[in-house]
Amino acid sequence: MATPDSAEVVVIGSGICGALAARKLALRGVPVLILEAGPRIDRGRIVAAFRNSPRKGDWMSPYPYSPWAMQPQYKPKDNGYLIQAGPYPYPAEYIRVVGGTTWHWAAQAWRLVPNDVRIKSLYGVGVDWPMTYEELDPWYQEAEEILGVAGADNTGSPRKHPFPLPPVADPWSMIRFRERLAPVYPVVANTVARNSRSYDGRPACVGNNSCQPICPVNAQYLGINAVEAAEAAGVKVRADAVVYRIEADAKGRIAAVHYYDPDKTSHRVTARQFILAANGIESPKLLLMSTSSKYPNGIANSSGMVGRHLMDHPSSSLTFYADEELWLGRGPQSPSSINTMRDGAFRSQHAAYRLDFTNISQVLSVTEALIAEGVYGPEFEKQLRWRAARQCNVKNVLEVLPNPDNRITLSSEKDALGIPKPVAHYSIDDYTRRGAERSKQDFAKIAELMGGTGLRYSPDGQFANNQHITGTLRMGDDPAKFVTDGFGRAHDHENLYMCGTGVMPTAATMNSTLTAVALALRTADHMVPAKSSGADNGGAT
Amino acid sequence: MKSVNTARGKVEPVDGCATPASRPDGPIDPARRKLLAGLVTAYTASLVPWALAVPVTDAGHGAFVALSAILAGKRVLNSVLGQRLHAALVDIEPGFDADCQALLKQIEAQQIDPAKLQGALDAAHSSLAPLPRKLMRAWCLGLVGDGEATRCVAYENALDAVMVADVLKPPTYAYGPYGSWSNPPAAKGGDEHGNA
Numbered sequence: 001m002a003t004p005d006s007a008e009v010v011v012i013g014s015g016i017c018g019a020l021a022a023r024k025l026a027l028r029g030v031p032v033l034i035l036e037a038g039p040r041i042d043r044g045r046i047v048a049a050f051r052n053s054p055r056k057g058d059w060m061s062p063y064p065y066s067p068w069a070m071q072p073q074y075k076p077k078d079n080g081y082l083i084q085a086g087p088y089p090y091p092a093e094y095i096r097v098v099g100g101t102t103w104h105w106a107a108q109a110w111r112l113v114p115n116d117v118r119i120k121s122l123y124g125v126g127v128d129w130p131m132t133y134e135e136l137d138p139w140y141q142e143a144e145e146i147l148g149v150a151g152a153d154n155t156g157s158p159r160k161h162p163f164p165l166p167p168v169a170d171p172w173s174m175i176r177f178r179e180r181l182a183p184v185y186p187v188v189a190n191t192v193a194r195n196s197r198s199y200d201g202r203p204a205c206v207g208n209n210s211c212q213p214i215c216p217v218n219a220q221y222l223g224i225n226a227v228e229a230a231e232a233a234g235v236k237v238r239a240d241a242v243v244y245r246i247e248a249d250a251k252g253r254i255a256a257v258h259y260y261d262p263d264k265t266s267h268r269v270t271a272r273q274f275i276l277a278a279n280g281i282e283s284p285k286l287l288l289m290s291t292s293s294k295y296p297n298g299i300a301n302s303s304g305m306v307g308r309h310l311m312d313h314p315s316s317s318l319t320f321y322a323d324e325e326l327w328l329g330r331g332p333q334s335p336s337s338i339n340t341m342r343d344g345a346f347r348s349q350h351a352a353y354r355l356d357f358t359n360i361s362q363v364l365s366v367t368e369a370l371i372a373e374g375v376y377g378p379e380f381e382k383q384l385r386w387r388a389a390r391q392c393n394v395k396n397v398l399e400v401l402p403n404p405d406n407r408i409t410l411s412s413e414k415d416a417l418g419i420p421k422p423v424a425h426y427s428i429d430d431y432t433r434r435g436a437e438r439s440k441q442d443f444a445k446i447a448e449l450m451g452g453t454g455l456r457y458s459p460d461g462q463f464a465n466n467q468h469i470t471g472t473l474r475m476g477d478d479p480a481k482f483v484t485d486g487f488g489r490a491h492d493h494e495n496l497y498m499c500g501t502g503v504m505p506t507a508a509t510m511n512s513t514l515t516a517v518a519l520a521l522r523t524a525d526h527m528v529p530a531k532s533s534g535a536d537n538g539g540a541t
Numbered sequence: 542m543k544s545v546n547t548a549r550g551k552v553e554p555v556d557g558c559a560t561p562a563s564r565p566d567g568p569i570d571p572a573r574r575k576l577l578a579g580l581v582t583a584y585t586a587s588l589v590p591w592a593l594a595v596p597v598t599d600a601g602h603g604a605f606v607a608l609s610a611i612l613a614g615k616r617v618l619n620s621v622l623g624q625r626l627h628a629a630l631v632d633i634e635p636g637f638d639a640d641c642q643a644l645l646k647q648i649e650a651q652q653i654d655p656a657k658l659q660g661a662l663d664a665a666h667s668s669l670a671p672l673p674r675k676l677m678r679a680w681c682l683g684l685v686g687d688g689e690a691t692r693c694v695a696y697e698n699a700l701d702a703v704m705v706a707d708v709l710k711p712p713t714y715a716y717g718p719y720g721s722w723s724n725p726p727a728a729k730g731g732d733e734h735g736n737a
Contacts, residue, residue: 047713054684054691056712076689169720196719207716209709216713329709331722361712364682367701371677374659377588378614380677381704388705389726 007033007236009527010257010271012243012286015100016513017499017520018277019226019235020146024524026233028531033269034230035241035259037069037278038096043224046103047216056364059104059213060093067416068242068262069096082281083411083423090312090426093467094279098239099224101279101467102513104213106334107193107220109149110510111140111157115343119506123348125431126401126506130477130486133158139518146229147221147517148199151191156339168196168205171331171359173392176324178336181449185338185442187357193221193514194332209361211333241267244419246274246290246299246496254299254496260417273495273527277520280310280469280502284408285422287473300490300498305483307409309402309471311507314428314463315356316436317395318443323451325389329361341439342509351435353396354509355442362391394446396439397466398432399509408472428463436463468512473502475519488523497523575599581607582649595620601638602627604645605676611648611655612677613700622698629685629694630675644669 009025011018014036022032041064049062058075065073072082074091082092094101115122117129117136141161143149150165167189170178178187194211195204205219215222231237245258247268256270276283284307288298300306338355346352366387375383400406406427410420440457447455458464476482479491488503490496499520501512508515578586578593580603586593589610595618597603605627609618631637647653647669653661662670679685683695696702702711708726710716 050713051696052693054686054693056682056696076691169723171722172725175723204719206719207710207722208713209716210712214713217715325726327708327726329712330716330726361709363701363705363709367681371674371681374663374673375656376612376614376658376673376677377655379656380612380614380681381616382614384701384704389708 005269007031007271009273010035010269011275011277013278014098014227014237015277016102016223016226017516018275019223019230020517021275021499021520021524022235023230023233024521025528026230026235028528030528032235034235034237035243036098036237036239037242038066040098040239046214050213062213063095070415071096081421083421085423085425088427090424091465092281092469098237099222099227102223105513106211108334108511109147109191109193109514112508112510112515113156113343116508119347125348129505130475136518139522142521143514143517147193148195149191149193150196152189154188155191156342165196165199168192168194168332171335173326173328173359174336174357176326177357181446184445187336187338190334190337195219205332207331209329209333242417243286246286248295248299248493252493254493264417275497275499277499279500280472281408281422283498283500283502284472288410289420300483300492300496302492303480307472308404308407309474310406310408310426311400311402311470313397313466313468313507314432315395315397315466316458316463317393318447319393319456320447320452321390321454322392326392327389328359328392331359333360335359350438351399351432352509353398353435353439356395356397358393363388366391394443396436397509398435400432400507402471402506470501470504470507470512473498474505475503476505487526488519497527499523577603577606584649584652591617600642604641607645608641609676609680612673613680619698622695625694626679629692630679633686640669640672644672
């Protein structure tokens with residue numbers, strides 16, 4: 001039996017963007033209800049599940065799977081949730097639980113570089129954003145102060161105020177990369193939502209080297225921290241509530257959302273305003289599902305743009321052995337980058353990219369390789385130590401331009417609740433592939449400077465996905481071309497807003513979470529402007 | 542080779558781990574105690590002299606211990622973990638002990654260098670070719686079984702973690718105080734294999 005319910009604002013999705021937008025509204029006195037499709041989970045149980053997992057390299061493996069809130073999983077076999085239409089595979093991963101996918105992010109909290117929002121004007125590719133970098137600066141700052149972002153001022157992203165935290169201490173391996181590449185490349189510390197000292201009641205990092213899939217000690221800001229902060233501000237969170245329909249009234253305002261509980265009992269929740277924050281795949285899926293006689297193409301989709309311009313960051317890479325012992329695996333996983341190719345006139349010709357160094361322990365991959373090679377006896381331990389000490393990896397993080405044919409659509413296949421599964425249509429164009437080709441020069445030079453041997457390039461034309469699901473709900477001024485306006489409000493519905501990486505018009509070269517959080521805070525501020533200055537701006541949660 | 546035909550009880554999974562029916566994770570019953578030295582030939586003894594005093598329950602277990610020592614190289618193996626791994630492997634593959642004995646017999650008969658073992662088995666298309674990798678996967682990654690039936694029996698005590706424990710902690714375990722990872726890695730001194 002349906003349970004009537006209401007709130008001033010209903011937020012669909014409890015990830016970091018939805019939760020922080022909800023918190024901001026609650027701090028301004030607005031009653032907010034978050035509906036989350038998945039269950040609540042416990043950090044300690046995730047840590048234990050990882051240690052007991054037979055698939056340590058599969059960062060989805062410790063997370064629970066809920067039949068009523070399916071999520072893409074590919075190991076030990078594809079669960080068939082995210083259907084691949086091709087031509088290039090798009091095996092996105094995300095977690096449908098309270099707190100969302102940043103449970104297992106690397107906490108890389110980059111800003112854009114200023115020219116990222118003007119690539120159409122400057123380079124004739126992609127599209128310009130409906131705002132300047134300077135307009136984003138205060139929202140970045142607010143996001144950074146909530147998340148506790150650590151960084152230095154040499155990343156190419158200007159700022160008016162200092163980082164809340166100094167950069168995280170370099171692992172020895174990255175000190176050596178910085179020293180040895182210095183003649184050619186500046187190696188900079190990543191800006192990360194990882195504590196370089198105690199901050200906001202959370203401890204400094206102690207180097208567990210499991211940022212993905214789980215920070216055991218709460219030194220890394222996660223979506224669950226955002227949820228807890230939202231709840232402390234008065235937000236109500238309802239888990240296991242799978243929204244399956246957004247209902248508009250005769251005037252085009254959103255009147256209600258409908259959700260199923262795990263038993264498929266339907267519930268209807270009304271509100272004055274709504275925020276859709278269910279990620280770049282689930283959000284367009286829900287909009288496309290919400291058809292009616294007045295909205296045959298779904299909610300917010302008069303432009304036909306919902307689900308289109310799907311982007312991410314493909315990566316190719318080089319793995320090699322340095323000529324000295326680096327011992328990756330000491331300290332956090334994602335410490336350093338080279339940013340010199342994130343912007344430049346070349347962007348008219350090929351994709352920009354960031355070069356990313358991993359500090360993930362190599363012991364697992366080396367062990368698997370030695371077993372595969374059949375190395376036994378005393379040579380096994382000798383080889384394990386030699387390779388684990390010297391093996392290192394650099395990858396590119398490539399920009400993908402918005403392409404309307406890269407999109408999310410609905411399948412005729414249904415999940416356990418009878419909800420259509422999403423379909424990914426994806427390709428990687430020549431612009432991005434030319435960027436990958438260009439980066440091979442950098443890979444080779446880096447290996448040379450590190451005395452590299454045993455060079456193993458990822459196969460030409462093959463890319464790893466980075467799970468930075470971008471686009472599909474893009475913001476822009478023209479209602480015929482964009483789903484949302486410059487503040488994330490649906491062009492078609494005055495009381496429906498969207499938060500998350502989906503609203504980003506382009507993907508640029510940085511991990512997308514910080515930008516999405518900054519935009520979400522800006523959206524919440526636009527929905528309910530502050531009555532007095534700064535009550536919820538800045539400062540920790 | 543001296544043969545011991547001690548019947549093994551049915552192995553039941555306990556708390557997710559298969560364990561010997563006699564005493565899960567406990568020491569081997571003294572009444573059933575044998576030493577590996579009594580089960581192997583001079584050639585095996587020459588390969589793994591440090592393992593000869595390891596207590597074993599029967600010929601199958603003895604072959605598993607001997608093969609494990611040969612494959613893992615110069616490393617004293619954790620006998621309790623060995624019991625757990627052996628029980629798990631036997632549990633999912635009833636012919637496991639017989640395979641271990643057959644492979645050990647072949648190594649002894651042909652005096653196969655461990656470094657050349659996998660190549661020799663592959664070249665001969667031997668039905669025993671998958672066995673060394675099963676043992677190494679169990680000892681080094683803590684994993685037994687395949688596909689969806691794969692089980693994790695060990696993590697912190699798996700050999701891949703133990704072999705680098707002087708330098709690294711297994712992921713999820715704290716490395717040390719903030720910033721301690723900025724220091725040069727200080728591997729403990731030892732022989733050419735890193736054994737302290």
